[in-house]
Every structure is written in C-alpha cells, then in structure tokens.
Amino acid sequence: xxxxxxxxxxxxxxxxxxxxxxxxxxxxxxxxxxxxxxxxxxxxxxxxxxxxxxxxxxxxxxxxxxxxxxxxxxxxxxxxxxxxxxxxxxxxxxxxxxxxxxxxxxxxxxxxxxxxxxxxxxxxxxxxxxxxxxxxxxxxxxxxxxxxxxxxxxxxxxxxxxxxxxxxxxxxxxxxxxxxxxxxxxxxxxxxxxxxxxxxxxxxxxxxxxxxxxxxxxxxxxxxxxxxxxxxxxxxxxxxxxxxxxxxxxxxxxxxxxxxxxxxxxxxxxxxxxxxxxxxxxxxxxxxxxxxxxxxxxxxxxxxxxxxxxxxxxxxxxxxxxxxxxxxxxxxxxxxxxxxxxxxxxxxxxxxxxxxxxxxxxxxxxxxxxxxxxxxxxxxxxxxxxxxxxxxxxxxxxxxxxxxxxxxxxxxxxxxxxxxx
Numbered sequence: 020x021x022x023x024x025x026x027x028x029x030x031x032x033x034x035x036x037x038x039x040x041x042x043x044x045x046x047x048x049x050x051x052x053x054x055x056x057x058x059x060x061x062x063x064x065x066x067x068x069x070x071x072x073x074x075x076x077x078x079x080x081x082x083x084x085x086x087x088x089x090x091x092x093x094x095x096x097x098x099x100x101x102x103x104x105x106x107x108x109x110x111x112x113x114x115x116x117x118x119x120x121x122x123x124x125x126x127x128x129x130x131x132x133x134x135x136x137x138x139x140x141x142x143x144x145x146x147x148x149x150x151x152x153x154x155x156x157x158x159x160x161x162x163x164x165x166x167x168x169x170x171x172x173x174x175x176x177x178x179x180x181x182x183x184x185x186x187x188x189x190x191x192x193x194x195x196x197x198x199x200x201x202x203x204x205x206x207x208x209x210x211x212x213x214x215x216x217x218x219x220x221x222x223x224x225x226x227x228x229x230x231x232x233x234x235x236x237x238x239x240x241x242x243x244x245x246x247x248x249x250x251x252x253x254x255x256x257x258x259x260x261x262x263x264x265x266x267x268x269x270x271x272x273x274x275x276x277x278x279x280x281x282x283x284x285x286x287x288x289x290x291x292x293x294x295x296x297x298x299x300x301x302x303x304x305x306x307x308x309x310x311x312x313x314x315x316x317x318x319x320x321x322x323x324x325x326x327x328x329x330x331x332x333x334x335x336x337x338x339x340x341x342x343x344x345x346x347x348x349x350x351x352x353x354x355x356x357x358x359x360x361x362x363x364x365x366x367x368x369x370x371x372x373x374x375x376x377x378x379x380x381x382x383x384x385x386x387x388x389x390x391x392x393x394x395x396x397x398x399x400x401x402x403x404x405x406x407x408x409x410x411x412x413x414x415x416x417x418x419x420x421x422x423x424x425x426x427x428x429x430x431x432x433x434x435x436x437x438x439x440x
Contacts, residue, residue, distance in 0.1 A: 021363060050084045052101065057090035073093035076104070081128075087137070095142070098124045101131030105182035106138070106178075114144035114185070119156045119192060121183070123148045124166035126212075133174040144193050144204050144224070145182040149173050149210030153235040153263070154193045161202070167236035169345075173216040177210060183207045184227030187254060200296065203255045206231035207220030215241040222248050228255030229294060234264045234279045234313075241283050248290045254298035257291030257327065260284060260305045268341050270311055273342055280313035281305075287299065288321040295328030296357060302327040305345060306335040310390050313341040321349040330413070331355040335362060336392045337381045344397035347374060354407040355383030366440040368413045374434075377440075378416030394418040406430040415440040 055075040064078055072092045075085045081101040081113035082355040089108030095116025098104060104122065113121035121139035124132055130148075139146040144156065151167025174401035182269035184204035196202035206228035208218055208391040212235060224231045232239045239260075249257035256308035264279035275282070280285040301322035302324025305314045331352030336342040363379040378395045382388050404427075405411040411429045414422075414437070429436040 028243075037356055050082055051080075052084045052086050053079050054086050054088065055092075056088040057092055076102070076134045081131075095120050096122050098122065098134070101129070103133040104137075105133075106136040107135070110138040110295075112142065113139060113146065113183070116142060119143035119186070120148045121146045121180075124150070124170055124173055126150065126170035129169045130173065133176065134178065135174065135176040136178065138179040138181070140181050141185055142183040143186040143191060144184065145209045146183040146207045147178070148205065148209050148211070149175070149177055149213050149216065150209075151236060152193060152205065153211060153233065154195060156192040158192060159195070161190070164235075168210060169212040169214065169237040171214045171216065173213065175218045175221065177220040179222045181191075183227050183255075184328070186226045190381065192266060194405065197425075201254075203228045206255060206259065207252070209233070210242065211235055212237035213239050213242060217242070218244045218247060220246045222250075223252065223257075224248070224250040224432055225416040226252045228252050228258040228259065228300065229291070231259045231261065232281050232284060233261050234267065234281050238277060238279055239281045239284070242285070244284065244286045249294060250290070250292050250345045252294045252300065253296055254300065254413045255295055256300040256302070256304045256329070257294040257324070258286055258289060258303045260286070260314050260317055261330075262307045262314040262340065262342075263309055265309045265311040267313030268311040268339075273341070275315065280315065280341070282313060282316045285318045285320065286322065287318070289322045291322060291324045291327065291331075293326045296326070297328075299328055299358060299362075300330035301333035302331040302352070302355060304329065304333045305342060306333075307338055307340040307342055309340075310338045311340050312338070315341045315343050317345045319345065319347045319350065323351045323371050324355055325353045325359060327355045328358040328370075329356055329360055330368070330372045332374045333360070334376040334395065334398070336378035336416070337362070338386070338390050339392050340394050342378070346399040347401075347403065348399065349402045350374075351404045352406070352408070355368050356408065363415055366415055368410070369407040371407070372410040373408045374400060374411070375413045376400070376417055377414065392416070396421040399423045401427065403424045403427045404430065405433055405436075407432040409434045410438045411436040413438045413440075417420050
C-alpha cells in the first residue's frame, strides 16, 4: 500500500472512529435517542428500526433526543415536552400540516426543548411557532385566541426555512387581513409569550416575513436572536419585535407592568437583506400594535441590513405606549427604505434611510386624543455604520434631551446624516 493510500485509509478509519464515539456518547449519555425516518412506522425507534417522526416525538420522554434521518417528512409536528428535535438532512414538507405549521412548541411542557438542523417549507402559517397562535388557525375571520401558555428556554438553531406563509393573501388564520393591517401569516419563526430562549444560525429565505417576537399571552423577554440570515422575505420585515398586548403598560401610570411586553431581548449579528420590498418591511423593526403596548429596553447590535423596503433599523410608535430605552449600536446599514416610509401623518421618509425612529399619529382619520403617542425617549443610537442611503438617521417625535445619537459613521452616499422632524 502506497503512502497516499495508507494516509487516506488512516483518515477514513479515524473519522469513522470519531463518528462512532460521538454516536455512542450521545446514545449512551444522559439523553436517550429515538430515531425516525420518513418510511418509519410504529417500530421501536432504534437506529436499526426507526419509527415515524410523529411516533418518535410521541414516545420521547422529557430530556430525550429525537433524531430524524434524511428524507422528506410530511405534515406538521407538535412538541409538548422538553426534547431535542434534531434533523440530519431532514425536510419537513408542511403543506399538509393540519394546524398550518411545520413545528409548533407548546407550553408549558415544551419549555426547554430544541429544534435544530431541519429544512422546513410550504407551511400555511409559520414554519416554526413557539407558543400559541394568536388567531385561531381554522378560522377565516381573524378570530383572536384569548389565552395561551407561555414557553421558556427554547432553542431554535441552524434550520433552513423557505416558502412558508403560503396562506398569504387569504383570510385563513393569522393570514387574515384588512386594508389597514395586512395579515402576515405569523412570519416564519414566531415566538409568542416566550422568555429566555435562543434563535440562532437559521437561514430564513423567500417567506412572507422572517422572525417575529410578540406578547399576546405574556411577556416576551430575555431572548437572544443572533447569527440568523433573513433574506428576500418580500412582504414583511426580516426581524420584528412587536408589542401586541395592551397589558404591557399601566394606563394610569404609563409604566411597564411586566405582565406583557417585548423587552430585554438581544438582536445581534444577524444579516437581514431585501425584505419587505413588495409590502412594507424593515431589516429589523420595533413597533407597537396596540394601545399601551410595550417594546422597550431591547438591544439591536452588530447587525447587517441591505436593500430592505423600510429602513435598516426601524422604530414605529403609532399609539400610546412604551417604545423607550432601546439601544441601536454597531450595525452596518446600506441602501434601505427603498419603498419609503409613509406611516406617519406629520411627515414621510421618502428617501433611502439607514435608521428611522418615529412616534406620531398614522395617516387617516384622527385618533382620539387619549390614544395619541407621546415622544419616544431614551433611545441610544451609537457606533453605527451608515452607507449608500441619502439619510443616515431620520427621527420624528423623539425626545431630544434623553436621546443619544453619537459616534456613528456616515459614509459614502449619505447626504443628510441626521434628519429631525
């Protein structure tokens, strides 16, 4: 045997040994493994006799790993216990999902679970939903769901999600729309009343929208959204933090209640490109969608956004609530706000813009005075790199004294570094 052949053989033997050792450690460790394959049935879920993915999830105990072999799995899957759902070349075709999602993690049992390594496609609503859908999936009239269980300590990692939200343009479930508020089908990865969880390393392309955090049934806080790529989700934002609950802010004091709200989340080191160009979508958006909603104390750091329909980082406040004390720092933003931002009666951002922070009445019939938003306070905008946009930072209805705009770099193509209204 020649030296080259011996070397190759040695590498193959060593690699096989590493894989076997890793497999044995995984299987023999604290987390038992159940194996699934597309052709599996009601077998024992072993590596030699894998079962169906549905049966493996059903048979798994909290703490177990469900390992899905390569192939296409049809339908949708519910995780209601703390398991790790791991795909190795596994594709979930969710077009036939009875509840409209590829994977749904439900509480409280689903707290502590993980979904990683899957390709999920063609769901009517979300590819991955963590929590309870805020609109009844089977309805055609936008009927809201009145209660849902919070979920915590979930990990959504290294999945590929494409062509989800296929119900867009219909009135099915969360896709229900009105002319004033077009439905988005829940975006593609949706956290509803979720705390202390991680969404990282996912590739989210060619869906209605990207990653969405909301608070219909309790606070969504302490989460980390990092190292994701949200690309070409034409009809909505790449990453959205949206306050949908009026329970977030006390109407009497104007202070956060902690009972709801989207706060203390970190959105960092994501790439969010070419989203919302057919609708209205930012690279990253923070917004309040109800009176007394709260989206505050969040950190938007070190992200890259290019070619989005709205500004690279956008803060929208249309109603009384709390969108204060958010920090936007270290982001690289190029050629955003391609569609213009016409969401405020007082002024429109018509030119390409890197960062937009705005509070004010929307166009249309006047709001009752008690619902009008106040100035946004305590925003920190620092150390960002803004290029290829005519306006670097655009503000409306911002409290100047408490807003910090400092140490930003306004590069080539920026004609107006800061535009105040």
